[in-house]
Amino acid sequence: EVQLVESGGGLVKPGGSLRLSCVASGFTFSKTWMGWVRQAPGKGLEWVGHIKSQTDGGTADYAAPVKGRFTISRDDSTNTVSLQMSTLKTEDTAVYYCSTVANRNSWSWGQGTLVTVSS
Amino acid sequence: QSVLTQPPSASGTPGQGVTISCSGSSSNIGSDYVYWYRQLPGTAPKLLIYRNNERPSGVPDRFSGSKSGTSASLAISGLRSEDEADYYCAAWDDSLSGVIFGGGTKLAVL
16 A cells, blocks of 8 residues: 655744655655645645656656755655755745656645745 | 636535536647546545546546546546545646646535
């Protein structure tokens, strides 16, 4: 059974940084693209980005609103994908979901972790 | 404003069928697969339909997807109270080089 467990959410001031982690199990992590999707309170889903498997180049793609501020990385030795967020803005407040990615779209999802950006 | 357009709400009575539409353009639905997700209140989204009309294992055949040109639809038959949820369509957009979601449709089972 696929399991994705996010952690690292919390309260951070505007301009600050935060690192989210997602530990995966139940599938071959090293062969799987991984992604992040967020959902602002009371709003819809928004794609954040994804990272390819190492065999597919290991590069990451990002949504325009986070490009240059967020970095997705992966550690295949610990089955962990991370989202490093910097220069955070109030509009980054959201629940952040980790997901497996197939054909560039999310497949299995974690339970999410809440990030609140507020002074 | 979402690039994929969904009706904000839909409704039906138990046992009935309902269809949710998703309208896009040639750079997304018109050129790639459509995915559908269901999000029950307070929970993470779950994949319902992939590649326009395929169901992951465990998703009942009451759920079906279709696509024509730059539009797609999710049909739910035999509505149940537990189908009350938010439904989202999604597709890769070549112009944006990213995944785009519809704004979501809140389904009420009256």
